[in-house]
Amino acid sequence: MEIINAQALSFSYENPDEAPHIVLEGVDLSIEKGSFVALLGANGSGKSTLAKQCNAILLPTGGKLLVDGMDTADPDRLFDVRRTVGLVLQNPDNQLVSSIVEEDVAFGPENLGLPPQEIRRRVEDSLRAVGMYGYKDSAPHKLSGGQKQRVAIAGILAMQPDCLVLDEPTAMLDPQGRREVLQTVHALNRDRGMTVVIITHYMEEAAGADRVLVMDGGKICMDGTPREIFSQVDKLRECRLDVPQPTELCYRLRQKGVNLPADILTAEEFVAAFEAVLKEGADR
Amino acid sequence: MTVLQTENLCYTYSPGMPFEHTALHDISIGFEQGELTAIIGHTGSGKSTLVQHLNGLLKPASGRVLLNGEDIWADPKNIRNIRFRVGMVFQYPEHQLFEDTVEKDIAFGPRNMGLSEEEIDQRVKEAAEFVGLSASLLKKSPFDLSGGEKRRTAIAGVMAMRPEVLILDEPTAGLDPHGRDLILEQIDRYRRKNGTTVLLVSHSMEDVARIADKVLVMQHSRVAMYDTAPRVFDRAAELEEMGLSVPAVTRIFSQLADKGIADHDAVYTLEQAEQAAVALLKEKGVTVC
Numbered sequence: 001m002e003i004i005n006a007q008a009l010s011f012s013y014e015n016p017d018e019a020p021h022i023v024l025e026g027v028d029l030s031i032e033k034g035s036f037v038a039l040l041g042a043n044g045s046g047k048s049t050l051a052k053q054c055n056a057i058l059l060p061t062g063g064k065l066l067v068d069g070m071d072t073a074d075p076d077r078l079f080d081v082r083r084t085v086g087l088v089l090q091n092p093d094n095q096l097v098s099s100i101v102e103e104d105v106a107f108g109p110e111n112l113g114l115p116p117q118e119i120r121r122r123v124e125d126s127l128r129a130v131g132m133y134g135y136k137d138s139a140p141h142k143l144s145g146g147q148k149q150r151v152a153i154a155g156i157l158a159m160q161p162d163c164l165v166l167d168e169p170t171a172m173l174d175p176q177g178r179r180e181v182l183q184t185v186h187a188l189n190r191d192r193g194m195t196v197v198i199i200t201h202y203m204e205e206a207a208g209a210d211r212v213l214v215m216d217g218g219k220i221c222m223d224g225t226p227r228e229i230f231s232q233v234d235k236l237r238e239c240r241l242d243v244p245q246p247t248e249l250c251y252r253l254r255q256k257g258v259n260l261p262a263d264i265l266t267a268e269e270f271v272a273a274f275e276a277v278l279k280e281g282a283d284r
Numbered sequence: 285m286t287v288l289q290t291e292n293l294c295y296t297y298s299p300g301m302p303f304e305h306t307a308l309h310d311i312s313i314g315f316e317q318g319e320l321t322a323i324i325g326h327t328g329s330g331k332s333t334l335v336q337h338l339n340g341l342l343k344p345a346s347g348r349v350l351l352n353g354e355d356i357w358a359d360p361k362n363i364r365n366i367r368f369r370v371g372m373v374f375q376y377p378e379h380q381l382f383e384d385t386v387e388k389d390i391a392f393g394p395r396n397m398g399l400s401e402e403e404i405d406q407r408v409k410e411a412a413e414f415v416g417l418s419a420s421l422l423k424k425s426p427f428d429l430s431g432g433e434k435r436r437t438a439i440a441g442v443m444a445m446r447p448e449v450l451i452l453d454e455p456t457a458g459l460d461p462h463g464r465d466l467i468l469e470q471i472d473r474y475r476r477k478n479g480t481t482v483l484l485v486s487h488s489m490e491d492v493a494r495i496a497d498k499v500l501v502m503q504h505s506r507v508a509m510y511d512t513a514p515r516v517f518d519r520a521a522e523l524e525e526m527g528l529s530v531p532a533v534t535r536i537f538s539q540l541a542d543k544g545i546a547d548h549d550a551v552y553t554l555e556q557a558e559q560a561a562v563a564l565l566k567e568k569g570v571t572v573c
């Protein structure tokens with residue numbers, strides 16, 4: 001079953017003083033329920049625009065987008081579309097609305113009309129999941145950049161959507177914070193079957209996904225498993241992207257004729273493969 | 285020569301209020317002419333608060349900030365001038381974009397410095413190129429840009445002032461890998477050419493290892509380490525403890541060292557990793573061309 005289904009989806013921003021600028025160009029895409037997808041692409045390639053289509057902040061100007069079978073352009077289904085897909089925006093300032101962290105996180109569940117006890121439980125769980133429970137009484141605008149980002153994530157987690165779309169949720173987090181957020185969303189995906197779509201410029205974060213999509217100029221130009229995608233170093237470079245450091249090291253050594261696999265993703269995998277090559281050399 | 289310096293710098297947010305928070309605790313450090321220092325530290329450790337003191341956006345609760353030996357607050361009326369000399373790119377670019385076109389936004393600093401129209405045009409063009417912003421975006425509203433395009437605009441606006449000291453708060457967050465490499469290279473070239481002192485806040489250990497001469501590690505409002513990049517990344521266990529890490533290639537070589545395969549783990553960049561790997565392969569008789 002697919003939760004997101006784009007059919008020839010096109011979109012252009014219409015600004016009065018500008019020529020229309022086509023940002024999404026005939027995107028065909030289907031995302032299976034329960035999958036974990038990483039969406040990569042250069043600045044301006046259309047990632048955030050596509051993400052905003054998924055919960056009907058923006059509507060297609062051509063083609064259509066179905067969320068769990070519902071057409072996002074159908075005004076009668078707007079509420080259900082937004083309940084199904086939770087979007088963490090790229091800039092937390094655009095998402096934080098209340099003057100107290102706790103109220104901010106409660107905002108979404110309140111709009112879902114949940115009983116107060118359930119709301120309280122969800123707010124607490126979500127704030128703990130992002131390590132911000134200690135700040136529940138603080139003011140969002142008085143937090144550091146990374147702290148704001150965590151609170152914004154908690155606000156969407158509290159809505160427990162079927163599909164979580166995160167637009168660069170880790171851009172301003174320290175390495176541990178990045179690991180924690182990734183672990184949290186992987187756990188939601190694994191344990192609750194939540195579909196996850198994560199946009200990132202950190203290639204190593206995409207390495208743990210089931211599927212990697214690459215956007216370029218408003219189109220999806222690559223689609224495959226992390227190993228399939230990251231073994232195509234030259235093609236990724238053309239899309240202004242990169243590969244994780246262990247993959248890059250492997251690539252450079254392969255260029256020098258060293259017999260390492262092309263699809264190494266992590267430091268651990270590199271170490272094991274490198275050890276094997278050294279052993280082969282010693283045996284010869 | 286020490287260009288920028290803090291003496292017993294302290295700062296508290298909301299003093300006397302229930303959410304009083306001491307964000308800087310007795311910081312005394314100096315930054316040398318032409319050096320590039322990376323500032324790392326866990327979320328909330330005080331990085332942004334520190335850099336905002338260095339160009340006079342925040343005023344110390346106690347202690348001093350010295351630029352070329354002079355207290356920047358000696359004459360508070362002069363603080364505007366300090367902000368031209370010490371350029372700062374904010375953590376959230378939205379906080380510094382406000383004009384109705386990208387072009388005007390980049391021109392804002394140079395215009396306020398009283399430069400001629402011709403000079404302003406020249407600088408806008410140069411700065412846009414510096415950050416890889418295509419000319420087609422210059423007439424757009426900065427609010428209609430993608431996240432990475434906004435960041436590029438904010439960086440261009442500061443570069444157009446050609447500051448003596450350049451401070452960038454997480455400049456590569458939200459940039460695509462190509463843009464990240466381009467801008468880091470450009471910053472490095474700029475400071476080598478002009479002897480500019482650069483401070484760069486970052487959460488990317490890979491970027492830090494590649495570009496920084498020195499690394500300043502903040503933890504709980506204090507300075508935890510301040511040393512050359514290799515000496516800081518040598519303390520991997522302590523960094524992990526603080527919520528930080530070391531570059532992936534450094535992890536690879538410390539794992540190889542643990543297995544007795546590599547004899548040292550002083551590898552911080554891809555270039556060093558490649559060299560070290562080739563040396564190991566040759567040692568074991570593996571052909572490398």
Ligand SMILES: Nc1ncnc2c1ncn2[C@@H]1O[C@H](COP(=O)(O)OP(=O)(O)OP(=O)(O)O)[C@@H](O)[C@H]1O
Pocket residue numbers: 013015021023041042043044045046047048049050090427428429430431432433458460
């Ligand atoms: N509100 C808007 N009005 C007009 N054009 C816009 C608007 N928002 C974005 N754009 C343009 O649409 C294109 C795609 O923007 P989008 O935000 O989807 O990119 P992105 O892939 O998310 O990039 P980034 O990695 O920089 O966040 C960009 O070229 C941008 O300039």
Ligand SMILES: Nc1ncnc2c1ncn2[C@@H]1O[C@H](COP(=O)(O)OP(=O)(O)OP(=O)(O)O)[C@@H](O)[C@H]1O
Pocket residue numbers: 141142143144145146147172174297298303305307325326327328329330331332333334375
């Ligand atoms: N306006 C404010 N009022 C009260 N406290 C604040 C304010 N701004 C920041 N703080 C607090 O001061 C501490 C330091 O914040 P700062 O922004 O310097 O952190 P940082 O190291 O830059 O973090 P990040 O990596 O998340 O950007 C944080 O704990 C934050 O909650």
Ligand SMILES: [Mg+2]
Pocket residue numbers: 047048049090167430431432
């Ligand atoms: Mg975006």
Ligand SMILES: [Mg+2]
Pocket residue numbers: 144145146331332333375453
């Ligand atoms: Mg900060």
